[in-house]
Amino acid sequence: MISKIATTTALRAGARTFTTRATSGARTPSRFPLAFGAAAAVGAASLYMLPSVQLEGTPTMAGELSTTSERSFIMIKPDGVSRQLVGKIIDRFESRGYKLVAIKSVVPSADLTRQHYADLANKPFFGELLKYLTCGTPVIAMVWEGKDVIRQGRNMVGATNPAAALPGTIRGDYAVTIGRNMIHASDSFESATKEIGLWFNKQELAQYMSSGWAMTMEDN
Ligand code: IDP
Ligand code: MG
Numbered sequence: 401m402i403s404k405i406a407t408t409t410a411l412r413a414g415a416r417t418f419t420t421r422a423t424s425g426a427r428t429p430s431r432f433p434l435a436f437g438a439a440a441a442v443g444a445a446s447l448y449m450l451p452s453v454q455l456e457g458t459p460t461m462a463g464e465l466s467t468t469s470e471r472s473f474i475m476i477k478p479d480g481v482s483r484q485l486v487g488k489i490i491d492r493f494e495s496r497g498y499k500l501v502a503i504k505s506v507v508p509s510a511d512l513t514r515q516h517y518a519d520l521a522n523k524p525f526f527g528e529l530l531k532y533l534t535c536g537t538p539v540i541a542m543v544w545e546g547k548d549v550i551r552q553g554r555n556m557v558g559a560t561n562p563a564a565a566l567p568g569t570i571r572g573d574y575a576v577t578i579g580r581n582m583i584h585a586s587d588s589f590e591s592a593t594k595e596i597g598l599w600f601n602k603q604e605l606a607q608y609m610s611s612g613w614a615m616t617m618e619d620n
């Protein structure tokens with residue numbers, strides 16, 4: 401299923417750089433200058449890496465609830481991509497202080513969409529929802545990290561029906577109908593764990609320290 405996902409993005413190289421396993425081999429200088437240069441560059445990059453963290457069990461793919469490692473799955477739906485609102489949405493999460501740890505453009509298969517919305521399979525609108533997500537226009541699948549990001553992500557996205565969404569929320573500012581409500585956000589730690597695992601491999605989740613992280617996430 402994941403093999404059907406067409407990835408384009410930004411963090412593919414990062415996914416190779418940041419790993420959940422020790423990279424001791426990358427730090428060993430080679431006798432060959434070219435290989436040595438590459439190894440030195442990887443070694444230097446690793447100075448900026450955090451220690452390995454476990455991404456399965458507890459904490460899960462969604463990090464650890466109520467800590468700065470908490471993660472949410474946020475997806476800009478086809479209407480948001482088609483209407484060229486991707487930058488505005490990303491800006492909101494970045495400006496709030498959350499950290500983008502994975503992002504990719506995906507044309508979802510029906511199978512992936514069914515799994516993502518498994519809890520809605522019996523709803524009368526499910527067929528239309530499936531058509532909407534699999535219309536051929538990509539979605540932007542993202543993982544955002546930071547304290548309380550799951551609850552705050554829902555707050556930032558707003559009510560499911562944009563007609564009821566407050567101004568200042570994403571749906572309240574950019575959407576009109578429930579059938580084209582632009583964006584998805586995980587609604588619980590369990591959903592975030594399931595959804596991140598569905599859309600991403602753990603190797604795709606970057607670990608890095610963003611500048612300003614402590615100033616944003618520390619509390620008194
Ligand atoms: P959420 O996206 O706010 O979590 P859910 O109830 O989980 O809302 O529904 C998932 C998605 O299904 C919604 O975002 C919307 O795209 C679609 N949806 C929900 N309710 C309706 C409806 O009554 N008519 C049409 N589409 C709906
Ligand atoms: Mg939902």
